[in-house]
Amino acid sequence: MNTMHGEADVPDPATKPLLHPTDIPEAQSLNLGGWWFGRLASVPVTVAFGAVVWLISGSPLTAIIAPAATFTIAMVSGRWFIARAWKFTPRQRRSREGARPPRLAAAALDALALVVAATAFTIATMTHPTPAGVVAFAIGAAAAVALLQLIELATMLVRGRDEGAILRRVIMLTGVVAAMVVAAALGIIRGWDPGLLWAALFGAGMPASLGAITVLLAHSIRRVLAGRRRHPQHEKETQP
Numbered sequence: 001m002n003t004m005h006g007e008a009d010v011p012d013p014a015t016k017p018l019l020h021p022t023d024i025p026e027a028q029s030l031n032l033g034g035w036w037f038g039r040l041a042s043v044p045v046t047v048a049f050g051a052v053v054w055l056i057s058g059s060p061l062t063a064i065i066a067p068a069a070t071f072t073i074a075m076v077s078g079r080w081f082i083a084r085a086w087k088f089t090p091r092q093r094r095s096r097e098g099a100r101p102p103r104l105a106a107a108a109l110d111a112l113a114l115v116v117a118a119t120a121f122t123i124a125t126m127t128h129p130t131p132a133g134v135v136a137f138a139i140g141a142a143a144a145v146a147l148l149q150l151i152e153l154a155t156m157l158v159r160g161r162d163e164g165a166i167l168r169r170v171i172m173l174t175g176v177v178a179a180m181v182v183a184a185a186l187g188i189i190r191g192w193d194p195g196l197l198w199a200a201l202f203g204a205g206m207p208a209s210l211g212a213i214t215v216l217l218a219h220s221i222r223r224v225l226a227g228r229r230r231h232p233q234h235e236k237e238t239q240p
Contacts, residue, residue, distance in 0.1 A: 010090065018095035021085035022102070030085035035102055037078030042106070044113035044175075046071045051120035058128050107168040111175025118142070118179035122186040140211030142180050148215070149173040 010024055021027035039045055046067045054063035086094065121138060153169045 010088070010093075013093065017093060019089045019093045020095050021082075021089060024088045027085040027088040030081050034078045034081030034085060035106070037074045037081060039106060039109050040074035041071050041078055042110050042113070044110040044117065048113040048117035048120065051117045051124065055120045055124040055127070058124075103164060103168060104171070107171040111171050111178075114172075114175040114179040115182055118183040119186065122183045126186075137211035137214075139180075139183075140209060141215045142176070142183070142211075144212035144215035146173070146176045146180060149176050 010019060016023065021031035049070060050063045050067035053066045054060060057063065149169065149172055153166070153173055156166050156169055
């Protein structure tokens with residue numbers, strides 16, 4: 001038998017103790033709106049948008065401003081929708097693990113966005129004057145992203161994470177590899193020096209190394225901040 005929480009009809013705790021907004025009809029539309037705004041605010045989609053804008057406008061400045069504005073609006077809107085959706089769930093029964101299909105769809109869209117970004121970036125470098133160092137930086141960064149995805153997938157397999165999390169990582173890794181293959185193929189067809197690709201992949205050359213280092217540093221900072229958010233109480237207890 002269902003029970004009422006505010007204006008929502010929630011499943012009985014005996015049959016479903018933990019709840020996600022996808023489990024509550026009144027919260028589903030809000031959660032879906034937040035999900036779509038979250039896709040617009042994801043890093044791969046933002047990068048893809050910027051690459052497409054650069055390809056169309058030919059202006060690197062526009063390619064930065066337009067995605068940045070879209071990212072900010074989408075992030076704020078998405079958090080508003082998600083916060084409203086969570087209000088329909090009792091606090092003590094909340095589960096952060098949502099339904100698998102939307103999470104897999106999010107990974108698939110992010111992977112597709114990586115391929116779009118790589119394609120648009122490669123075509124833009126062919127149609128607009130672009131220093132070789134910028135191309136090497138981008139390739140080095142992409143190689144670092146692929147390496148990180150591979151390491152995280154291996155870590156999940158070793159630790160025995162759930163199949164959904166592993167599948168999402170496989171989807172993202174597939175998108176990264178596909179994006180690199182598409183960019184390399186287009187570049188070679190249009191006359192890129194193959195030596196530039198090999199140099200970037202193996203870390204030779206300052207621009208390629210800087211691209212890889214930038215991604216690794218950003219990833220490390222993100223992991224540290226995520227760890228601090230997960231263990232705020234522990235940090236307070238260990239402070240002198």
